[in-house]
Amino acid sequence: MMAEPPPVVSAALTETTVQVSSDFKGARIVLYGAVFEAGDGPEDVVVIVRGPDQPVRIARKQRVAGLWLNSRPVVFRGAPGFYMAASNRPLDQIATFGTLRRLGAGVDHLPINAPAEQRVETRYGIRDMVVSRLGSDYYAWRRAVVRLKTRAGLYDEDGQGVRFVDRGLFRAEIALPAAAPTGVYQADILLFRDGQAVSRRARTLTVEKVGLERTLYVWAHDRPWSYGLACVAFALTVGWAASAAFRRD
Amino acid sequence: MDIYLPIAEVSVNAPLIVALGLLVGFISGLFGIGGGFLMTPMLVFLGVPPAVAVASMAVHVAGSSASSVAAYGRQRAVDGRMGAVLAAGGIVGAVAGVELFRWLRLLGQADLVVALSYLVFLSVIGALMLSESLGAVLRRRRGQPPPPRRERRPPWLYGLPLKMRFPRSRLYISVIPPLALGGFVGVLSAIMGVGGGFILVPAMVYVLRMPASVVVGTSLLQIIVTSALTGVLQAGRNQAVDIVLATLLLVGGVLGAQFGARASARFRAEELRVVLALIVLAVGLRMGLGLLMAPVEPFVLMAGAAG
Numbered sequence: 001m002m003a004e005p006p007p008v009v010s011a012a013l014t015e016t017t018v019q020v021s022s023d024f025k026g027a028r029i030v031l032y033g034a035v036f037e038a039g040d041g042p043e044d045v046v047v048i049v050r051g052p053d054q055p056v057r058i059a060r061k062q063r064v065a066g067l068w069l070n071s072r073p074v075v076f077r078g079a080p081g082f083y084m085a086a087s088n089r090p091l092d093q094i095a096t097f098g099t100l101r102r103l104g105a106g107v108d109h110l111p112i113n114a115p116a117e118q119r120v121e122t123r124y125g126i127r128d129m130v131v132s133r134l135g136s137d138y139y140a141w142r143r144a145v146v147r148l149k150t151r152a153g154l155y156d157e158d159g160q161g162v163r164f165v166d167r168g169l170f171r172a173e174i175a176l177p178a179a180a181p182t183g184v185y186q187a188d189i190l191l192f193r194d195g196q197a198v199s200r201r202a203r204t205l206t207v208e209k210v211g212l213e214r215t216l217y218v219w220a221h222d223r224p225w226s227y228g229l230a231c232v233a234f235a236l237t238v239g240w241a242a243s244a245a246f247r248r249d
Numbered sequence: 250m251d252i253y254l255p256i257a258e259v260s261v262n263a264p265l266i267v268a269l270g271l272l273v274g275f276i277s278g279l280f281g282i283g284g285g286f287l288m289t290p291m292l293v294f295l296g297v298p299p300a301v302a303v304a305s306m307a308v309h310v311a312g313s314s315a316s317s318v319a320a321y322g323r324q325r326a327v328d329g330r331m332g333a334v335l336a337a338g339g340i341v342g343a344v345a346g347v348e349l350f351r352w353l354r355l356l357g358q359a360d361l362v363v364a365l366s367y368l369v370f371l372s373v374i375g376a377l378m379l380s381e382s383l384g385a386v387l388r389r390r391r392g393q394p395p396p397p398r399r400e401r402r403p404p405w406l407y408g409l410p411l412k413m414r415f416p417r418s419r420l421y422i423s424v425i426p427p428l429a430l431g432g433f434v435g436v437l438s439a440i441m442g443v444g445g446g447f448i449l450v451p452a453m454v455y456v457l458r459m460p461a462s463v464v465v466g467t468s469l470l471q472i473i474v475t476s477a478l479t480g481v482l483q484a485g486r487n488q489a490v491d492i493v494l495a496t497l498l499l500v501g502g503v504l505g506a507q508f509g510a511r512a513s514a515r516f517r518a519e520e521l522r523v524v525l526a527l528i529v530l531a532v533g534l535r536m537g538l539g540l541l542m543a544p545v546e547p548f549v550l551m552a553g554a555a556g
Contacts (some may be wrong), residue, residue, distance in 0.1 A: 073357035228484025235312030
């Protein structure tokens with residue numbers, strides 16, 4: 001008797017580049033995919049879109065002498081600039097906590113940490129333990145990163161973001177806000193059977209500035225001094241020209 | 250119609266920004282001030298990152314001051330020598346201010362210093378202006394004559410070395426006070442995203458005792474030099490100048506200033522100053538409120554790449 005072939009997932013993005021021009025208000029990324037050799041067990045699809053990594057600096061408000069001031073900022077590394085996990089049902093129903101954590105699937109399982117706040121020491125007789133200077137507040141800081149990014153529309157989870165449109169054929173739609181960073185994005189399409197990831201496909205997506213937006217951005221970052229001089233010269237000319245135009249004598 | 254700002258990396262409503270420029274330009278023409286202290290908080294409120302708002306405002310202030318100074322120059326209401334001394338101080342102040350702002354951003358304390366500066370300077374200036382202008386309005390209502398202007402200048406102005414003649418202002422004073430004043434305003438322009446006229450003008454009138462006819466034109470000269478330099482430095486050191494944003498503001502601001510200047514002829518100067526004092530006080534208190542109230546969200550994300 002032949003062994004049953006493993007189920008396989010396949011997917012494609014309808015567009016592989018998102019162009020950021022002056023009328024950019026965000027974009028919707030549409031992805032279609034199919035599950036081959038679908039068995040009779042429950043099958044789930046998770047689509048994870050990650051933007052380029054962007055370290056996060058975060059501070060906490062502290063009351064000092066009656067005023068609310070920012071604490072020293074803490075840098076979290078490994079945080080993507082954009083993160084969206086879409087699935088056909090909520091992630092915690094698809095797989096166990098441990099599986100999701102290992103795959104980095106879901107905003108609670110992002111592998112972000114603050115290495116500058118960590119040190120290795122011997123505790124309770126155990127050597128090389130990683131201890132965070134933030135102490136027990138560490139998880140409050142980490143949750144705050146996710147919460148603030150979620151509020152800005154940059155992180156999200158959508159338990160109904162993947163819809164099966166036909167037997168084995170699914171569609172996912174992901175909203176990209178205007179604040180999403182430019183760069184190369186990776187879309188991971190994971191197929192779960194019985195709570196285990198059995199197949200995986202990766203697709204890339206490029207978000208890039210085009211036209212005048214790109215020219216100005218590149219100029220401002222590559223040759224900042226000439227850009228600054230040009231900006232000021234332009235503003236002075238506009239101001240002087242306006243005063244000449246409105247001259248009343 | 251939304252427009253994407255390439256440096257701020259946010260999408261804003263273009264007509265709204267132009268309208269904001271018009272409104273602030275109108276107010277600045279009406280009162281003869283730059284209006285940066287109103288514009289910067291509003292931009293931040295609309296979602297522009299504070300660093301980009303402050304830096305782009307420097308470029309906007311340079312442009313809008315250029316449109317006004319030409320008119321004062323034609324009326325020969327500029328003391329070029331005093332303007333040069335103030336601007337020399339302003340250059341030092343702007344360089345120091347941009348570096349200070351950069352350092353504060355690295356420490357994560359830029360927001361705090363910006364809010365504190367607004368609270369302290371706007372509240373003090375607003376309160377002083379309000380008491381002075383209310384006094385003038387009340388005296389006029391009661392038909393009293395204005396109090397005799399104290400002609401005696403503060404003695405420390407004369408005790409300092411490095412004296413210089415300023416023929417157009419009819420002054421013979423040390424260059425140290427105007428240099429220090431210019432430097433102080435330069436630092437503020439880098440940190441608060443303002444031209445600094447709201448401090449410069451009263452200081453020139455009440456401390457340096459310059460004749461009122463040359464005060465506004467001379468202060469504009471200092472503001473142009475300082476804000477143009479701040480703009481270049483902010484672009485060069487912090488890459489925070491958004492020319493699209495500055496241009497949108499400039500279009501509205503230049504038009505608004507013309508209407509404001511024409512409208513100002515219809516109102517009494519003291520009454521205008523009462524209104525301006527109230528606006529200044531309100532902005533200062535609003536910016537400072539965040540420091541006093543318990544925050545709803547205890548954490549804040551800091552803009553800019555991590556160091």
